Amino acid sequence: MAKSDYFPHSDNDLLVWHDRFKANLATRLAELGLSAEDITGVESDNQELHDKISEGNAASAAARHATAAKTASVNNIQGKTRALVRRIKAHPAYSDALGNLLGIIGSEDTTKLAEAKPVLTGVDQTGGVVVLNFVKSRSDGINIYCQREGESEFVFLARDTIPPYVDNRPLLVAGKPELRRYTAVYILKDAEVGQYSDELVVNCAP
Incomplete structure (x- = not known):
């Protein structure tokens, strides 16, 4: 039966695996015919893994925060804009010409739902x-x-x-x-x- 790949793909599993690999390898250098340079390289790789995964996690968290802040801002501005547009359209001086000038008249929706499909x-x-x-x-x-x-x-x-x-x-x-x-x-x-x-x-x- 074929064996699965030993090298983990998720960040957390990879860090745990590489920490163990580094620690156990250091105690078996002579037994495996490895040099001090070999373990130095593994230690350098280990530090790089920790640094880059930490940076990636921080960037992902920042991106999620920025996306949430943007969505909240757009929703807030949309709500205020729609309320203002309702007041404008209710004013006696409002006309379609003014609506077109302000860009507050939607285009005609000619979608035929019987033939349409959503875009996700x-x-x-x-x-x-x-x-x-x-x-x-x-x-x-x-x-x-x-x-x-x-x-x-x-x-x-x-x-x-x-x-x-x-x-x-x-x-x-x-x-x-x-x-x-x-x-x-x-x-x-x-x-x-x-x-x-x-x-x-x-x-x-x-």
Whole structure:
């Protein structure tokens, strides 16, 4: 039977493995015919692993914080802008010409839901959290289906009427990366309409 690769792929497992490799190797130099330079190289690699993984974790945390701050800012500004636009449109002096000048009249939606399919986009937030976005168009929302690594078919995940949708299920195996495939279809009056979206594949990092 073939053996699995001994070199770990998740950051946490890799650090634990390399720490053990370095420590045990240092006690077996003569026995294995290795030199002091060999262990020095391993120690240098070990320090580099710790430094780079730590830097990567810090960068990921900063990116998540920045993304959350941006989303909160956009939502806040959108809410204030919509409230102001409602006041403008309710004013007696408002006209479509003014609306076009200010860019507050939406374009005509000619989407035929019976032929349409959603376009899914997704961002991995690590730890199993994936933020999914879609354009609602003239539908009432979408039904989202997902197939996780090791599963044989897509299963219903959720119905979402206001994007984004956050899939916050934990990883199947803690600390191990996981591939997830998503697809979605529009819903109108509780019925699925149109075509299923193209598959979106997201690599979920620990």
